[in-house]
Amino acid sequence: MNPQAEPLCEEPHSQRRETRKPSVDEAALGRAAELFAALGDPPRLRLLALLAQGPACVSDLAEDEQEGMSTISQRLKVLRAASLVRRRRQGKHVIYALADQHVVDLVFNALAHASEAQVVGKSKE
Amino acid sequence: MNPQAEPLCEEPHSQRRETRKPSVDEAALGRAAELFAALGDPPRLRLLALLAQGPACVSDLAEDEQEGMSTISQRLKVLRAASLVRRRRQGKHVIYALADQHVVDLVFNALAHASEAQVVGKSKE
DNA sequence: TCATCATTTCAATAATCGTTCAACCGATGA
DNA sequence: TCATCGGTTGAACGATTATTGAAATGATGA
Numbered sequence: 001m002n003p004q005a006e007p008l009c010e011e012p013h014s015q016r017r018e019t020r021k022p023s024v025d026e027a028a029l030g031r032a033a034e035l036f037a038a039l040g041d042p043p044r045l046r047l048l049a050l051l052a053q054g055p056a057c058v059s060d061l062a063e064d065e066q067e068g069m070s071t072i073s074q075r076l077k078v079l080r081a082a083s084l085v086r087r088r089r090q091g092k093h094v095i096y097a098l099a100d101q102h103v104v105d106l107v108f109n110a111l112a113h114a115s116e117a118q119v120v121g122k123s124k125e
Numbered sequence: 126m127n128p129q130a131e132p133l134c135e136e137p138h139s140q141r142r143e144t145r146k147p148s149v150d151e152a153a154l155g156r157a158a159e160l161f162a163a164l165g166d167p168p169r170l171r172l173l174a175l176l177a178q179g180p181a182c183v184s185d186l187a188e189d190e191q192e193g194m195s196t197i198s199q200r201l202k203v204l205r206a207a208s209l210v211r212r213r214r215q216g217k218h219v220i221y222a223l224a225d226q227h228v229v230d231l232v233f234n235a236l237a238h239a240s241e242a243q244v245v246g247k248s249k250e
Numbered sequence: 251t252c253a254t255c256a257t258t259t260c261a262a263t264a265a266t267c268g269t270t271c272a273a274c275c276g277a278t279g280a
Numbered sequence: 281t282c283a284t285c286g287g288t289t290g291a292a293c294g295a296t297t298a299t300t301g302a303a304a305t306g307a308t309g310a
Binding site: 196199200214216 | 267268269270271272276277278
């Protein structure tokens with residue numbers, strides 16, 4: 001839909017059609033919001049960016065981020081709850097990786113978009 | 126990059142190449158996180174879903190959402206700070222619309238993805 | 251089995267975020 | 281100019297959310 005169409009405000013309330021759907025699917029909306037919320041924290045997003053370079057265990061991530069394992073583990077828990085990362089055990093280590101290619105693309109796209117979008121404000125695409 | 130590659134944990138620390146980049150662009154990461162965070166709240170995402178049906182003024186949105194204008198305005202402020210919506214004045218009204226087609230797609234994709242992803246847990250795309 | 255290493259969980263504290271109401275602003279029309 | 285309507289802002293409060301260290305778990309090797 002064209003983002004620059006005519007608003008309803010112009011017509012008098014009396015003869016307005018009921019254009020807007022009563023409600024969006026609340027469940028889907030909640031899941032989508034949860035996914036975005038998990039992505040919406042710099043330390044967690046940085047963790048995903050690290051994982052975009054390849055799988056890693058918690059201690060490696062903790063070293064890279066200069067944080068305690070507990071902190072990293074808590075963040076990974078949030079990312080896992082949002083199905084953004086997957087884990088598997090390998091001996092004593094637990095290896096984390098981005099859940100699928102879709103997430104890889106999402107992270108790269110977000111960073112690319114954010115890299116190009118600053119300074120002037122980027123009015124069109 | 127393939128999400129299921131070999132983790133660094135396997136090789137001994139001593140002879141590990143410095144594979145991981147020292148740090149991601151922090152500024153871009155921060156902006157990307159801010160964008161996701163703005164999307165990561167059900168009421169705000171619902172507002173965007175409403176705007177995906179066409180531009181609207183604050184009072185219409187308030188009516189649709191059954192909320193006070195102040196609340197709606199505060200939410201729109203967050204969305205605007207993340208460059209997700211645009212506003213223009215029209216007489217007494219302030220008309221909000223999704224910032225561009227890119228945002229329209231983002232919202233629709235998120236909702237579509239969340240609609241298909243439930244129930245079983247969705248292990249592969 | 252015991253000791254140890256890697257990781258997770260728990261609980262408490264600190265920080266952040268969303269909502270609300272009241273005051274304020276900006277445009278309109280009398 | 282004043283009154284009014286639509287919208288915004290600011291501050292206070294309550295509710296989430298993140299971080300931290302300590303205790304618990306799980307796998308390994310002696």
